[in-house]
Amino acid sequence: MTIAMQPIYTQTVGSGGAxxxxxxxxxxxxxxLKVVVSARQANSGTxxxxxxxxxxxxxxxxxxxxxxxxxxxxxxxxLASAGGVVQTFTTGxxxxxxxxxxxxxxxxxxxxxxxxxxxxxAVTENNGTTVEMKLTATSFASSSPITVIRxxxxxxxxxQHSTFSLYGITKG
Amino acid sequence: xxxxxxxxxxxxxxxxxxxxxxxxxxxLQIRMNNRDLYAxxxxxxxxxxxxDTGDTANNHWLRGDGAxxxxxxxxxxxxxxxxxxxxxxxxxxxxxxxxxxxxxxxTNTTKxxxxxxxxxxxxxxSGFVGLYSGQWRNTAAITSIGxxxxxxxxxxxFRADLYGITSSQVTGA
Numbered sequence: 402m403t404i405a406m407q408p409i410y411t412q413t414v415g416s417g418g419a420x421x422x423x424x425x426x427x428x429x430x431x432x433x434l435k436v437v438v439s440a441r442q443a444n445s446g447t448x449x450x451x452x453x454x455x456x457x458x459x460x461x462x463x464x465x466x467x468x469x470x471x472x473x474x475x476x477x478x479x480l481a482s483a484g485g486v487v488q489t490f491t492t493g494x495x496x497x498x499x500x501x502x503x504x505x506x507x508x509x510x511x512x513x514x515x516x517x518x519x520x521x522x523a524v525t526e527n528n529g530t531t532v533e534m535k536l537t538a539t540s541f542a543s544s545s546p547i548t549v550i551r552x553x554x555x556x557x558x559x560x561q562h563s564t565f566s567l568y569g570i571t572k573g
Numbered sequence: 574x575x576x577x578x579x580x581x582x583x584x585x586x587x588x589x590x591x592x593x594x595x596x597x598x599x600x601l602q603i604r605m606n607n608r609d610l611y612a613x614x615x616x617x618x619x620x621x622x623x624x625d626t627g628d629t630a631n632n633h634w635l636r637g638d639g640a641x642x643x644x645x646x647x648x649x650x651x652x653x654x655x656x657x658x659x660x661x662x663x664x665x666x667x668x669x670x671x672x673x674x675x676x677x678x679x680t681n682t683t684k685x686x687x688x689x690x691x692x693x694x695x696x697x698x699s700g701f702v703g704l705y706s707g708q709w710r711n712t713a714a715i716t717s718i719g720x721x722x723x724x725x726x727x728x729x730x731f732r733a734d735l736y737g738i739t740s741s742q743v744t745g746a
Contacts, residue, residue, distance in 0.1 A: 406575045410745030411599075424745045437600065437738075439677040439684065470635030470644025470704070500685045500708055503677050524689045524706030526631065530646040534635040534704050562683045566599065566740040568575060 407431070410567040418443055418558035423457075423551040424567045431569030433509040436550065438491070440563035441501045444556030446493030448525040448533030452553040453488040453506065455517070455541050460484050462542040470534040472527075489523040490533040491563075493556050497528045501563065512546040575739050576602070582733040585610065588621070588721035591735050594679075596714060598737030601679050603718070605672040605733045607659045611724035615658035615701060620674070621719040622654055622686060622709045629710045630654045636703025655707035657692040662727070669730050670694040679715040686715055 409431075410424050427434070442449045454463075463486040466479040480486060491502035504523035511517060521537045541547075552565065577598070582589050594601070609616035621630075628650040635644045647656060659670040672692035678684055686709040693702030709715075720733050 404575070408575045408739055408741035410743050411740040412744050412746060426745065437675070437677060439681075439687070468635070468642070470633070470642075472633045472644055472646040475635065475642045475644045497685065497708065497710060499683065499712055500710075501678075501687060503675065503687045503689045503706070505675065505689075522689065522691060522704055524633070524687065524704065526633070526685075526687050526706050526708035528631045528649055528708075528710060530649075532633045532646070532706065534633060534644060534706060536635075536704060562681065564678055564681075564740075567745065 405571055407569045408566065409569050412565045414559045414561055414563040416561050418560055420558050421551055421553045422559060422565055423549055425549050427548050428569065429512050429546055432572045433570040434511050435568045435570055436506040437566045438504050439501045440491040441560045442491055442493045442554045442556030443558045443560050444493055445495050446556060447496045447527045447531050448490045449493040449554065449556035450487040451489045451491055452485055452555065454551050455547045456545055456549050457551060458543060463539060465537055465539040467535055467537045472530045472532045486539060488537045488539055489521045490525050490535055492525045496525060500526050508547065514544045517541040517547060577737050579735045579737050582720065583731055585727060585731060586725055588719045590717050590719045592717045594716050594718065595737060596680050599678065599740040600738040601676040602736045602738060603674040603733055606669045608669040608727045608730045609659055609661045609722045609724055610727045611661045611722065612663040614661040614664040616661040616722055616724060617656045618659050618720060618722055619653040620655045620688065622715050623713060623717050624719065625709065625711065626652045628652055630707055632656060632707030634703050634705045636701055638701050639699065654709050655688045655690055655705055657690055657705055658701045660694055660696065665696040668694055668696055676715065682712050682714055684712055685710050
């Protein structure tokens with residue numbers, strides 16, 4: 402019996418925090434990948450940006466389109482041929498205490514030699530009007546299969562108890 | 574096996590509850606397909622954790638209705654964690670909403686519980702699609718989840734399925 406969604410890796414940030422978090426040596430045996438994250442950052446802010454890159458590649462080969470809501474306004478935008486792309490958000494230290502943002506990254510056909518596409522849906526929460534809710538589609542114009550996914554917080558570090566879970570999804 | 578069906582909730586009336594949720598998974602996911610008997614569209618499905626009726630929740634949304642997009646803080650200090658729109662009894666016959674709700678780290682006693690949902694329905698001329706969030710300002714593990722309309726869910730159509738999702742013990746660091 403084929404297992405459709407298989408847990409691959411999970412990382413939980415310890416007491417020292419984490420300046421980046423990477424999944425390395427990702428098995429190339431699945432069809433798609435999915436990462437679910439519950440995280441908070443150390444720096445001040447109700448919602449802080451998270452950079453996502455693949456294969457430790459920060460070259461200007463990323464493009465992104467997004468739709469965002471802040472609890473009071475909406476916006477949509479895009480970046481082309483960019484490196485170090487902000488793809489999502491988590492809560493920061495001035496969000497409600499003990500509240501961690503939640504996002505899911507879906508990366509289909511990650512072993513393909515074509516440009517890879519990913520989508521992320523992300524929410525932060527706060528006992529107040531201001532939050533960040535974001536839908537992001539990102540292209541990675543590399544012919545290399547994805548073997549590393551790296552998350553880098555704009556707010557200094559991910560705090561203790563932040564969790565990152567990687568799953569492999571198999572078709573057929 | 575990483576995603577396991579736990580229970581299905583069905584039937585009409587108001588709030589219904591998944592009880593005695595196993596504490597052996599890492600995350601929870603709820604999949605719903607609903608319609609309300611109330612003759613007003615949209616109606617709303619509400620969610621509550623551990624039967625808490627205190628003002629311990631807040632929620633937000635980013636959604637479009639086919640004409641415009643909005644993002645709002647529903648209210649602060651609510652007694653329900655998340656609310657998603659659904660067709661009422663006066664809507665196009667047979668149409669229900671489609672909703673997926675994710676609740677990460679539901680047993681973690683250091684975190685307030687945050688829910689994330691994607692939800693939408695289309696009535697061939699109107700509808701809603703959106704990203705919804707809510708938090709329960711309580712670090713207790715979730716042992717029950719209440720779902721339902723403030724009015725009366727359609728017994729013939731209400732369905733909510735609860736799944737448990739496990740995670741790996743390998744870090745890949």
